[in-house]
Amino acid sequence: EAQVTQNPRYLITVTGKKLTVTCSQNMNHEYMSWYRQDPGLGLRQIYYSMNVEVTDKGDVPEGYKVSRKEKRNFPLILESPSPNQTSLYFCASSLSGEQFFGPGTRLTVL
Amino acid sequence: SQQGEEDPQALSIQEGENATMNCSYKTSINNLQWYRQNSGRGLVHLILIRSNEREKHSGRLRVTLDTSKKSSSLLITASRAADTASYFCATSNAGKSTFGDGTTLTVKP
Numbered sequence: 001e002a003q004v005t006q007n008p009r010y011l012i013t014v015t016g017k018k019l020t021v022t023c024s025q026n027m028n029h030e031y032m033s034w035y036r037q038d039p040g041l042g043l044r045q046i047y048y049s050m051n052v053e054v055t056d057k058g059d060v061p062e063g064y065k066v067s068r069k070e071k072r073n074f075p076l077i078l079e080s081p082s083p084n085q086t087s088l089y090f091c092a093s094s095l096s097g098e099q100f101f102g103p104g105t106r107l108t109v110l
Numbered sequence: 111s112q113q114g115e116e117d118p119q120a121l122s123i124q125e126g127e128n129a130t131m132n133c134s135y136k137t138s139i140n141n142l143q144w145y146r147q148n149s150g151r152g153l154v155h156l157i158l159i160r161s162n163e164r165e166k167h168s169g170r171l172r173v174t175l176d177t178s179k180k181s182s183s184l185l186i187t188a189s190r191a192a193d194t195a196s197y198f199c200a201t202s203n204a205g206k207s208t209f210g211d212g213t214t215l216t217v218k219p
Contacts, residue, residue, distance in 0.1 A: 103151065
């Protein structure tokens with residue numbers, strides 16, 4: 001089944017404790033992207049990747065890192081999480097414009 | 111303010127009625143997409159319209175794009191209770207994607 005998977009789905013952590021949210025797609029898509037969604041708002045793009053080893057900042061990249069060592073995976077790294085990074089995070093992939101979204105990761109930073 | 115702003119913010123209609131949502135954006139685009147999101151879940155792609163297209167249909171959905179006005183509309187005809195969700199437009203240009211804040215649609219049975 002064609003899909004985008006994210007892990008973990010839920011995470012509660014403390015300020016400053018490094019964490020990684022994984023994202024994987026099995027559709028051989030070149031484009032992948034990370035978004036965060038806060039209550040009552042749309043998605044804001046954190047980082048995106050047009051292909052392997054190519055990443056670019058979105059609108060809200062501060063406090064986040066990404067890597068794209070292989071086509072299927074695009075992990076999101078929070079080196080030192082802070083409470084303002086509490087949010088719902090979505091990963092997406094795309095071949096020709098239409099984006100396929102993962103189920104989301106709900107992150108709480110205490 | 112964000113590129114990609116939906117109007118209205120909330121819409122409540124009766125089953126069977128049509129629902130129209132509008133989206134405005136600020137800069138040039140390659141394409142514009144509409145997505146649906148059920149509460150707290152991932153977004154589901156509905157329809158994509160490219161910058162050189164003016165209208166597109168998919169089932170009960172009709173999307174228009176006016177690049178001169180930098181606006182798009184999504185029409186859902188003969189709405190059903192299952193259409194209750196939030197609807198977002200998104201614009202894409204060279205990899206950067208910008209989503210609006212969405213329209214929350216409630217369809218009453």
